[in-house]
Amino acid sequence: MSYDDRVVEEPRVPAIKRCASQKEKGGHGQIDRRHLHPADWDGNGPCDIIHVNPDREAVGVWVNEYKACGDITNWNYMDGFGVKCVGKRRVGIFDLAVRFADIDGNSRADNLCIEKNTRTTAFLNHATGQGYVGQVKFPIERDRGNINWADVNGTGRAD
Numbered sequence: 001m002s003y004d005d006r007v008v009e010e011p012r013v014p015a016i017k018r019c020a021s022q023k024e025k026g027g028h029g030q031i032d033r034r035h036l037h038p039a040d041w042d043g044n045g046p047c048d049i050i051h052v053n054p055d056r057e058a059v060g061v062w063v064n065e066y067k068a069c070g071d072i073t074n075w076n077y078m079d080g081f082g083v084k085c086v087g088k089r090r091v092g093i094f095d096l097a098v099r100f101a102d103i104d105g106n107s108r109a110d111n112l113c114i115e116k117n118t119r120t121t122a123f124l125n126h127a128t129g130q131g132y133v134g135q136v137k138f139p140i141e142r143d144r145g146n147i148n149w150a151d152v153n154g155t156g157r158a159d
Contacts, residue, residue: 085113101149101158
């Protein structure tokens with residue numbers, strides 16, 4: 001049996017719990033890939049894997065514990081970050097109510113709640129916890145599945 005970490009292009013993926021002790025391996029069951037978001041949660045550089053649980057309105061994070069020249073297989077699962085987004089995901093693969101991008105420039109993925117009309121509110125991710133800042137984008141007549149957040153002008157903040 002293999003416990004390799006992987007990114008796959010399948011509708012449902014098995015999620016393996018990574019622990020500090022690699023002897024302890026527990027399953028998280030099948031997770032819809034639309035609920036997995038690669039982003040830097042803790043601001044240390046390596047990409048972490050953020051899991052949005054739409055049934056519990058909660059976020060869990062597999063924090064990448066990679067250190068330079070270290071073991072790439074160490075992951076630490078953290079759970080219990082509340083998500084209070086109004087909308088839910090819809091049918092399309094990109095039609096998600098919750099996305100993550102660094103909008104304040106602190107190298108941590110911020111929690112973005114995107115409504116059907118693209119109106120977006122945010123919870124900023126700080127070392128001390130998340131803080132609600134309200135609306136960060138006004139609604140436009142576009143499908144939210146076509147909205148992407150990225151740093152296009154080099155400021156270190158997603159646009």
